[in-house]
Amino acid sequence: MGLIANRLLCISCLLSVVVCSSGGKILVFPEDGSHWVNMQVILRELHTRGHNLTVIRSSRSFYIQGSSPLYTVITVNITQTEAVDAGIFGTLLQRSIALRKMMPIVRFFEQQKDVKKMLQIFHNGALSLISAILDDSFLTRQLQDTKFELMLVDPAFPAGVLLAHYLQLPMVYNVRWLNAGEAHMAIAPSPPSFVPMYNSLFSDRMDFLQRAENSLRYLFSRLQEHFIILPIYDKLLKTHFPPGSDLLTMQRTADIWLMRIDFVFDFPRPSMPNFVYIGGFQCRQAQAISAELEDFVQSSGEHGVVVMSFGVMVTALPKEITEAIASAFARLPQKVIWRYMGERPSSLGNNTLLLDWLPQNDLLGHPKTRAFVSHGGTNGIYEAIYHGVPVLLLPLLFDQFDNAIRLEVRGAARVLEVSTLTSNDFLEGIEDVIKNPSYRSSIQKLSQLHHDRPISPLKSTVFWIEYVLRNKGAQHLQSPANSLPWYTYHCLDVLSFLLVFILVALWVLVTLCRLLCCRPKRKQKAD
Incomplete structure (x- = not known):
């Protein structure tokens, strides 16, 4: 038995060498x-x-x-x-x-x-x-x-x-x-x-x-x-x-x-x-989350959970915006999981869990997730599309504003203006995304189209x-076209040639007309 095991081990090593090579x-x-x-x-x-x-x-x-x-x-x-x-x-x-x-x-x-x-x-x-x-x-x-x-x-x-x-x-x-x-x-x-x-x-x-x-x-x-x-x-x-x-x-x-x-x-x-x-x-099927986090999610009952994350670059918002969001979350029947690394908001409710890091993909794929609050980063948006979760967007930097427009015109997200955000604005926005079935319907349609392809x-x-x-x-x-100069790519040399050709042709035409129309008439011979 030991000899067979050793042979199997050798074969495995050889196969691994072949794969690596x-x-x-x-x-x-x-x-x-x-x-x-x-x-x-x-x-x-x-x-x-x-x-x-x-x-x-x-x-x-x-x-x-x-x-x-x-x-x-x-x-x-x-x-x-x-x-x-x-x-x-x-x-x-x-x-x-x-x-x-x-x-x-x-x-x-x-x-x-x-x-x-x-x-x-x-x-x-x-x-x-x-x-x-x-x-x-x-x-x-x-x-x-x-x-x-x-x-x-x-x-x-x-x-x-x-x-x-x-x-x-x-x-x-x-x-x-x-x-x-x-x-x-x-x-x-x-x-x-x-x-x-x-x-x-x-x-x-x-x-x-x-x-x-x-x-x-x-x-x-x-x-x-x-x-x-x-x-x-x-x-x-x-x-x-x-x-x-x-x-x-x-x-x-x-x-x-x-x-x-x-x-x-x-x-x-x-x-x-x-x-x-x-x-x-980068998206994948949701995996099981930790037992502690699963207990928190299950405690939400029929209301479900809201997931909020602003990606790896922005860990906290200005204090007045953070307080407005925390206050609005406290008035929701849903439980909230919020990736947050700043000072704890004074208006934070008992329904909100703050984490330094969260398994975003796995939470978005959880059946109890009702909405995703995001800054509009590309990775997060595609994960929301992959799992069919409606999004409330608060774009902050770079391409996030453009991403927000793209998802909004698809009917799969609502966009809020961070610079003038109030607690009531945020509460109305998140409730709209959760309760209005059109958002979930639209993003699930996008999710269906996203998955309908011959190869991942x-x-x-x-x-x-x-x-x-x-x-x-x-x-x-x-x-x-990669190696063409810009004027050749846009055919400006061709246009220039045609323009010169037309101008020369017009000049020749005008010259001929002048020669033909302005010739002096011969005097008739006297009888």
């Missing part, structure tokens, strides 16, 4: 915060399939762990003078609330000033990281000698893109945002007539004034890209890359773009062959990553 060497360049939350989901799946993963992180990272059983970690020490840390999001939140109280025209220009400042801060942070890597000859030699086969990049900031090109590796993007806008804008047509721009708060059906503002936002985003972002990397490109290297061209050459979008939620728009839509890939988003994600590994790229899916 079939895996590829993947270099991963993630972004921090909520972006890292969903990148981890992909890494766990790749690890189970035997791939060898190496993650590059900054020494200033506040969510990416310095060690993991799933992957090897390379920590890069940077000496950035203006550090980007978790505390910056509290400052941004205060500024966002102040902006919401301004007149729309004033808010627009103040937003552009804020966007300029934030782009400079975050892109200079990315520059510090990639500079530290490329200036370290030992590290770059180590990366080259490892013979990675693929680079998995979150390109919200281009440090990973630049490293992939330096190492000449095929690229797969885990992406939604790129530079100053939505990633589609980089290589797919994005007409501002029906594609709402970042922070526009418009749907895809705009009236004339909205299209005018949306076009202005489109112009601003292009100007920000060319005059704020690109100059930041000029010196680095001249130092470490061949002459004529261009950041925008580099960004467009990813083999596969894994887009964190599902058009069940987002608005339809032009696409490209190498775009793979994986919105909701996560399996699709892994398939396309391994597709690039097997085929050493996917250049056949890339459009030639």
